Amino acid sequence: MATEVRSLREFKMPDVGEGLTEAEILTWYVKPGDTVTDGQVFCEVETAKAAVELPIPFDGVVERLFFPAGATVDVGTVIISVAVAGEAGAAVPAAAPVAAAPAVPAEPERREVLVGYGPRTGATQRRARRTTTTTVTATPAPAAPVVPAAPVAPAPVVPAPSAAPVLDEQPTGERPLAKPPVRKLAKDLGIDLRAVVPTGRDGVITREDVHAHASALAAPAVAPVEAGSVEAAVPVPVTVAGDVRVPIKGVRKATAQAMVASAFTAPHVTEFVQVDVTRTMKFVRRLKESGELGRDVRISPLLLVAKALLTAVKRHPEINAQWDEAAQEIVIKGQVNLGIAAATPRGLIVPNIKDAGGKTLTGLAVSLGELIDTARQGKTSPGDMQGGTITITNVGVFGVDTGTPILNPGEAAILAVGTIRDMPWVHKGKVVPRQVTTLALSFDHRLVDGELGSKVLADVAALLERPKRLITWG
Structure with missing residues (x-):
């Protein structure tokens, strides 16, 4: 008896308006393991113009959600994968992990457009993230000559696990790893997770890391630089208790x-x-x-x-x-x-x-x-x-x-x-x-x-x- 073959279909963030480049995922209506049917609404996204519900264009079982609710995703980025039934042939075990299932290559000439006035042409460009480096200086001993600091080597990139990533962790290297509750805590405190030093396993930022960073920002201003120091310290933004930061998106x-x-x-x-x-x-x-x-x-x-x-x-x-x-x-x-x-x-x-x-x-x-x-x-x-x-x-x-x-x-x-x-x-x-x-x-x-x-x-x-x-x- 032939074994049922399952192939993996991916759904990319569509251009749900005219000329938009990104959308925020507001709500997921499904989770991994749920069965979906053609036309079923699986999530709601918000663009710069409106909130729109997205229907899935095929039948199958949800294998993976690539981003958590609240994430802003570029148009054309895969947001969900679904295992769909195929014809008999070289079998793929139904219980195989997501990482082992071969993804169906995307068609370069076609893009899903559910709402609006047709597919956008050209590659989507996103503004490069701005990073800020804070230099910490020290006052040298009076008799010792000033020695330039050696360049700091970049922190090693933590490789993604071989198994299928969990929804709570970000699949891309652009964003720091943190679970949704931690992201919400950082958002409520007005903290940029990219500035937080992670202490969790595999470089994951924990709640304690966020609180520690918030305490450091709320600490009294840095003591004045003594005469003879190598250079003036770079000012650090101070967040006053009670401040609320609202992302503009x-x-x-x-x-x-x-x-x-x-x-x-x-x-x-x-x-x-x-x-x-x-x-x-x-x-x-x-x-x-x-x-x-x-x-x-x-x-x-x-x-x-x-x-x-x-x-x-x-x-x-x-x-x-x-x-x-x-x-x-x-x-x-x-x-x-x-x-x-x-x-x-x-x-x-x-x-x-x-x-x-x-x-x-x-x-x-x-x-x-x-x-x-x-x-x-x-x-x-x-x-x-x-x-x-x-x-x-x-x-x-x-x-x-x-x-x-x-x-x-x-x-x-x-x-x-x-x-x-x-x-x-x-x-x-x-x-x-x-x-x-x-x-x-x-x-x-x-x-x-x-x-x-x-x-x-x-x-x-x-x-x-x-x-x-x-x-x-x-």
Whole structure:
């Protein structure tokens, strides 16, 4: 009887967005020994754009997970291997260790792409790690001549064990060896494991090593160098007890880079206007009570702000534009993809409603509700965050009156909506309490001049002051 043959299939980190080079493994849904089927979700990863669940493209038994949760992995790197059933022939024992099972060579021309717009071309490059060497000096005896220190030989590289590596240890030599609990401890203490001296077996960093390193960093400053010493000691960063270091990666890293690029590329201009939105708030209550848009449709002031902005864009389409640096042209977009800035636990994201300008008030309300729910659940797809043309950021939910919003890269304008407050207001010749908010419109002065920006902002204000105009103007 022929023995069942098992071959090893490897799954590489795919390009789950457009042009991304790495992703962080958030959660593993499987472990070695688990049976998986084609299409089954086996892990969740986070890129600079969104969190994405990855399905396995074949049936088999999980042999090895190459990285622990929390690791950042380059696109194209193997993250999981699965033993799949083959045809009868030269048998490989089912119980053979992972190291003994021959890996199936990867096809160089093909890369798994599960989400996005196709495979990336060219090799993935990653920024080289920066290392810091601390020189410890000593004061020589008065009568002894200064002798240059002999060069220190590099520490020997600990070879990987011949058996299959355990998930808790890193398979590559680039990162220090440590178990996930130790890595989490180091992360919580703000310690770079590459600076920790390992004392564990085979060069593994232990919890005691991390605590010892943290104690050394928190120790009092180094005593002043005495006169006549060979050289001044290199200053060592001091971590004060209570400090928390948060790695900048994923969505937060992408947001930081995008905001810096936007602020120093597009010349920002911001204009402000205070608006009496008392009638808008009454209109919102009427829509909720009457159920005109549907009983299950979420109605909020943001819905009418969005509709007012879309109406203003329809009247002034030049605000819905993009700067083409290569062609030195202004591209007026034919479709309004309305972005809504959303704060999530992973950072600020700006998903957008495709063709928002072509939707009815009911359709806009449904799309807005779905967008907000998806963002809060952390399930926004990369495609939902691409192609935006103009954005709204609602800082009023935090009790903030106004701000100077930074443009979403590639867009010409962004509208900030402040909190709605009861304020004394001149209404029909008398000072009475009214509900008032502040709008702030930032725009790219390369595309939008002061006249156009002012007209758009004035239109939005007029529509919110008298919301019935949404019907006549739209």
